[in-house]
Amino acid sequence: MLDILLPQIANGLVLGFLYVLIAVGLSIIFGLLGVVNFAHGAFFALGAYFALSLYQWFGWPAVILAPFIVGGLGMAVEVLLIRRLYGKEPLIGLILTFALSLLIEALVRLVWGAGGHPFSPPPFLAGIVEYGPILITKYRLAVLVVTMALLAGLWLFLNHTPFGRILRAGSRDAEMVGMLGINLPRVLTGVFGLGCFLAGCAGVLAAPLWTITPSMAAGAIMPAFVIVTIGGLGSYLGAIVAGLLVGIVTALTIQFMPEASAAAMYVLMAVILLVRPRGLFGERWERFE
Amino acid sequence: MSENANGSGRTRRHFLADTGKVALGAAALTAGGPFILSARGETPLKLGMVFAKQGTWTEQGEMLVNGARIALAQAKGQVLGRPVDLVWYDEPSPQAAQQNFQKLVEEEKVSAILGGTNSGTSLAMAAIAKRLRMPYITPNAAAREITGKECNPFTFRVLTTTPVASRALAPYLATVGKKWYFICASYAYGQDVYAQMKAQLDQFGGKEAGVDMTPLGTTDFSSFLLKIRQAKPDVIVAGLPGGDLSAFLKQFADMGMKGKIPVACPIIGDSDLWSIGPAAATGIYGKPWHFSDPNNTKEDRAFTADYAKAHGKPPSDKAWLGWFSMRTLLLGMEQAKALDGASIVRGLEGISIDEGGIPAHYRPWDHQMLRKMLVLKVKDTITDKWDWMDVLKTAPERPEDLETQFGSREEIGCQMESL
Numbered sequence: 001m002l003d004i005l006l007p008q009i010a011n012g013l014v015l016g017f018l019y020v021l022i023a024v025g026l027s028i029i030f031g032l033l034g035v036v037n038f039a040h041g042a043f044f045a046l047g048a049y050f051a052l053s054l055y056q057w058f059g060w061p062a063v064i065l066a067p068f069i070v071g072g073l074g075m076a077v078e079v080l081l082i083r084r085l086y087g088k089e090p091l092i093g094l095i096l097t098f099a100l101s102l103l104i105e106a107l108v109r110l111v112w113g114a115g116g117h118p119f120s121p122p123p124f125l126a127g128i129v130e131y132g133p134i135l136i137t138k139y140r141l142a143v144l145v146v147t148m149a150l151l152a153g154l155w156l157f158l159n160h161t162p163f164g165r166i167l168r169a170g171s172r173d174a175e176m177v178g179m180l181g182i183n184l185p186r187v188l189t190g191v192f193g194l195g196c197f198l199a200g201c202a203g204v205l206a207a208p209l210w211t212i213t214p215s216m217a218a219g220a221i222m223p224a225f226v227i228v229t230i231g232g233l234g235s236y237l238g239a240i241v242a243g244l245l246v247g248i249v250t251a252l253t254i255q256f257m258p259e260a261s262a263a264a265m266y267v268l269m270a271v272i273l274l275v276r277p278r279g280l281f282g283e284r285w286e287r288f289e
Numbered sequence: 290m291s292e293n294a295n296g297s298g299r300t301r302r303h304f305l306a307d308t309g310k311v312a313l314g315a316a317a318l319t320a321g322g323p324f325i326l327s328a329r330g331e332t333p334l335k336l337g338m339v340f341a342k343q344g345t346w347t348e349q350g351e352m353l354v355n356g357a358r359i360a361l362a363q364a365k366g367q368v369l370g371r372p373v374d375l376v377w378y379d380e381p382s383p384q385a386a387q388q389n390f391q392k393l394v395e396e397e398k399v400s401a402i403l404g405g406t407n408s409g410t411s412l413a414m415a416a417i418a419k420r421l422r423m424p425y426i427t428p429n430a431a432a433r434e435i436t437g438k439e440c441n442p443f444t445f446r447v448l449t450t451t452p453v454a455s456r457a458l459a460p461y462l463a464t465v466g467k468k469w470y471f472i473c474a475s476y477a478y479g480q481d482v483y484a485q486m487k488a489q490l491d492q493f494g495g496k497e498a499g500v501d502m503t504p505l506g507t508t509d510f511s512s513f514l515l516k517i518r519q520a521k522p523d524v525i526v527a528g529l530p531g532g533d534l535s536a537f538l539k540q541f542a543d544m545g546m547k548g549k550i551p552v553a554c555p556i557i558g559d560s561d562l563w564s565i566g567p568a569a570a571t572g573i574y575g576k577p578w579h580f581s582d583p584n585n586t587k588e589d590r591a592f593t594a595d596y597a598k599a600h601g602k603p604p605s606d607k608a609w610l611g612w613f614s615m616r617t618l619l620l621g622m623e624q625a626k627a628l629d630g631a632s633i634v635r636g637l638e639g640i641s642i643d644e645g646g647i648p649a650h651y652r653p654w655d656h657q658m659l660r661k662m663l664v665l666k667v668k669d670t671i672t673d674k675w676d677w678m679d680v681l682k683t684a685p686e687r688p689e690d691l692e693t694q695f696g697s698r699e700e701i702g703c704q705m706e707s708l
Binding site (some may be wrong): 004008012015106113114115116119137141192211218219238261 | 344532539560567568618
């Protein structure tokens with residue numbers, strides 16, 4: 001039995017970490033800006049497509065630039081569109097970002113074509129690693145390591161740098177932060193850019209794992225929403241725990257009840273929301289009450 | 290007041306037109322047929338298309354349209370001596386496809402419609418085709434009902450159904466091994482593949498190594514692949530549609546399983562393989578047509594050349610389906626010699642296209658296109674940019690088996706109403 005369970009759990013963990021990376025960006029944007037960014041999946045897809053083009057033009061090392069371009073685009077979008085949503089009804093933001101996601105998908109089709117594109121892991125990461133019953137591709141292992149490093153870096157940034165402190169303070173009481181002489185609008189542009197950067201990172205990492213298609217956004221956005229809801233809106237730790245939970249639960253459902261594997265994460269969400277309506281680590285936030 | 294100004298203009302135009310008609314009539318009386326033909330040639334007739342312009346089906350929609358356009362261009366852009374205008378509408382959902390179908394009939398006044406990238410929209414449009422008595426050909430829908438329980442006199446289908454494709458593929462697979470693992474998407478097509486291939490496996494006395502019904506749209510198959518690896522089957526039968534199959538094959542190769550266990554699927558599209566790259570491409574598949582098939586007819590070759598010239602790559606099976614469907618429609622209309630729905634239907638029932646010994650035709654009692662089917666295998670080493678497959682066999686081998694391969698009346702269940 002352990003021979004069957006171990007490889008599935010290991011595989012679920014890798015998947016879970018990738019989900020966490022997608023979800024954390026969504027969670028940060030919601031937590032700090034109060035905007036439910038439906039276009040998050042589209043930025044994820046853009047990350048994959050930029051990686052593809054950069055790879056074709058300049059080779060593997062250039063792929064690192066892709067998330068930064070996505071982040072930059074995100075900042076432009078914040079200045080042009082998202083900025084107008086602060087303090088407004090969350091529904092307006094949802095509709096606007098939903099439209100944005102459709103627009104980005106249409107643009108992707110226009111630029112890169114409607115068909116899928118092949119994209120393989122770099123040659124030095126091709127192949128598999130076997131450790132006892134556990135079998136995993138080298139690339140998936142690399143995704144695990146990179147994601148963990150990114151998440152750790154992000155945690156340090158948010159909790160142990162002055163910028164991170166401003167972010168957290170600004171999310172609680174924007175007025176007070178402004179009175180202290182901090183240019184909050186610029187900070188918020190940075191936050192949205194950071195969220196999109198994380199989506200871009202996930203897109204780059206997922207590109208060689210899945211196939212690159214214009215509709216790949218849909219495959220990323222739903223798990224991300226579920227994870228953010230399970231973990232508690234705006235909670236960093238919550239997103240991590242929930243992401244790993246979703247990864248493992250999905251993998252184990254595939255082993256024992258494959259036809260229910262897509263529904264498994266929604267069932268998990270329903271159960272957790274019944275017990276804890278705010279999600280696992282959701283806090284009470286004055287501004288959302 | 291502006292009406293007045295227009296009114297006077299209209300009268301003058303009418304007068305001119307009437308004189309023209311009299312003159313033409315007189316000329317026709319003296320000079321005979323050709324003159325009438327060229328007079329009719331001035332008013333184009335319209336043919337409608339309903340194919341995806343957005344969403345998951347966009348790529349297939351584009352290829353079907355590209356193929357159909359080439360068929361029309363090869364017919365010099367005309368049918369029955371009149372120039373043809375192609376009007377292309379979108380099919381974002383079954384309901385919207387129905388509305389667009391109706392718009393084509395009522396506002397654009399088209400004579401016939403080609404449409405449906407998938408079974409859902411095709412079934413929806415077939416119902417409207419029947420109500421509006423509009424000849425309708427669906428090139429790319431596999432659902433059995435279209436020419437089965439839900440069949441109707443105005444609907445024709447070109448793609449081979451899943452049972453037929455399974456029957457063509459299964460005997461070859463049984464020679465590879467008799468322990469099959471099924472991985473099928475959990476919706477109509479996947480369930481159909483499982484039911485048909487399992488029945489075939491039982492006939493050959495084989496054994497089921499496992500079966501996984503996967504959610505439609507699965508992006509990550511790694512957990513499924515771990516299960517398959519543990520089960521150690523001889524053959525993996527995949528009942529997965531386009532995008533799912535691509536993702537599966539890619540991860541199959543990444544996990545180092547390519548070349549160890551053969552993968553097979555009753556129907557595959559070229560772009561499903563092209564989208565994963567030669568390194569991951571593998572398997573044994575059914576296909577209606579392949580551009581490099583040595584048995585292709587001279588018309589097929591001309592199509593391949595024209596398509597490559599227009600689009601810079603060889604035509605996929607979908608492009609061919611669009612081309613072939615439009616070709617049958619134009620042939621049917623030429624044979625009908627009239628533009629009303631019932632005549633075109635009879636025209637379509639009467640066509641026969643020679644495909645190297647096995648004539649292709651719409652079966653009168655269910656309107657399913659009966660033609661050969663190919664079984665192909667992905668080359669072990671791929672060198673060409675586009676040509677990745679070898680034709681293993683053509684099914685059926687004898688023309689007289691065509692009818693049985695496509696199923697008997699009882700099996701199909703179509704009760705065709707009269708026109």
